[in-house]
Amino acid sequence: MENVFGYLEFNPSTEFTLIIKKMKIKIFSLLLLSIFIGCNFKSKEQQSIDEKIKKALIQNNVPSLSIGLIKNGKIELVKGFGFVSRTDSSKVNENSIFQIASQSKMFTGIIANNLIQEGRLNLNTPITEYLPKEAIKRSKKTLEKIKLRNLLTHTSGIPSDACSVYRERIEGEAWLKGYPKDRIITDLNQLKLEFEPNSKFQYSNSGYAIVGFICEYASGLMYEELLKKYITDKYHLDNTVVDLSNEQKSILVTPYKKSEREIQTKASDMGMATPASAIFSNVTDLTNILSKQILAYRKKEIQNPLYLTLNTSKMDEGLEYGFGLIKETKGKTIKYGHGGDADGFACEYFFNPTENTGIVVLTSSGGRWVGQLANEILESIN
Template sequence: MKTLKFVIIISILLCSKNLIPQSSVQPKTKSIDTLMNTNIPAIMAKANVPGAAIAIIKNGQVIYEKGHGHADKNKEVEVGPTTGFNIGSISKLFTAWGIMNLVKKGKLNLDIPVETYLTRWKLPESEFDHNKVTIRALLSHTAGVSVHGYPGFHPNHKLPSLEASLTGENGPIRENEAVKLILEPQTQFKYSGGGYTILQLIIEEVTRQKFENYMQEHVLQPLGLNDTSFTINEMILSKSAKPYDKDGNEIYLEQFTAKAAAGLHTTLKDLAIFAKAQFSENPVLSQETIKEMIQLIPTTQTERGAYGLGYAIHNFGPIKVVGHAGTNTGWEAGFMMDFNDRDGFIVLTNSSNGKKVAMNLLQTWANWRMNK
């Protein structure tokens, strides 16, 4: 999970007129199918992106759901709605749902010190007030915690334990970087994948289950996300696209100890189901809880956007976009919802160049919406 630039992407997407070829900005009489099917192949070819999967939600319903290009270039396997992709930091949205499910059940409190729940690891001593490190602060990246993001591990590399990762014992894959307090909590926004690793540990401490097992049982399965998992097993691998670097070379599928921050593997079809669940009653979270999650935390407000509980937020004129972006080596993804109109856009790619495709297609979607 590398540097998250979701709000920057959205700012460029909604403000720039120069990212897309002029032919991409079609009159409102064009259907979304025509817009996407006409523009996607050229955009992917120019960016050297092998495969992409795109879904569009309108008024709570999926109106476009299609794969383009190749999941595996060598075998010429095409991308489809059930092709697997890593979604990087969009994993945090699902983790936030897992946390809020436990809040709903009365097993967690958003506003008491997180160390109340921790026995296997504690925040290192610091000059800052540990009592202000709450679950609400971790979800909104206002806890003042270090470690922006995590690189993945080779599939043959033994993963460090959760406690070792928090302590900074990540082996030869990177320089050691412990999760610790570096700012006074609840005073400013500081994006932290490390904070979501603490949330991963909290879920394990409270439920007495492995994080991935709890999420499967209480979030993914109840929502009907049958091809989505924090565990990279043979079933997931059999459906997965291959990841490619910026030069178009196939690379290995990274694996993570920090699953809550960056480790989820899913499909376009499942993400579309998850998108629809944002707008309707579902077995995991109430609409009241989701509404609370998408309200911005004042201390997260910057000129480029803001944050709620797990959700990044951006306002531009009449459009309020809520969701997340995801970046891991060989993967780029975007998950954006407009809760006012119950509209949404999902893009998944299997390339480190995928952000170029995502930005172009997001602007195509935005133009289509504003012209409709």
């Protein structure tokens, strides 16, 4: 509409609408720009990590790796690299399954924590109270010196190879003979200590095999049932198991000797020693429980079963061992973690609660390179 002077009449509502539209366009443009910059940064960071991993796999002649990465408390990356085996071109992905070797101890620590909180176990009770009579016929005087706390913190004096499965297996070779209950009972009756309980730290695979046996006896459940009740079902870790289903076997990667990486080996059947050495899992499951564990540590939820370092023993300067988790105080901030390396499979799992970051690496052949790679990647995002 024109006024009497022949000019466009001023309409406040129209003018305001035009201004708002222009502001919206500018804001939308800024949002697009920020998203582009963020994605560009993320893609560059991702590209750098991918390059590190691919280079490490080539340098170390390893066919398979999976990685999970947490940044700012959120799962940033869950990804597989390489192939299921040297003869199978199927690509490794976030669902591919590996055996996690000594990382199994962390899950056994979580199970023990649950049973302690339920009053079924007590840290200061001699372990003879939690073992069947037939297991301590000849060794009661020796074993009654040991408390559950000693087993969980590797201060029991029990040799790492006290369980015959560890004496008989060849390093780097798969163990396929199992380890039945009657064998662990025989081994317990013949057990001799290397030092007085609680006098020093010494890592013991057999100690954690015995923890698993104690958890079974105290709860009335088999270890695989305990794993399902306190881990698989509780945290929705569907591929963290003792025994693989046929479907899970189809996505199990093939392990290779770390001493001769062209030579194929197999997953081990560790029987009653599984709580120390032989759980199966994948990077999706481990990253999921890692994210929950980081949160428990940031909130200092000491009653949370995932909080495994309320009770620790001194391993070395700046290192303490809890219930399947190591606390490191050497650097500027406190880090926690564990890992495993056996029979071709290897695992690294550690996190920094202060930085709200964490990493999981699973591979089909072990060696020091795995821990070095994991640490390098974690440091790069802190």
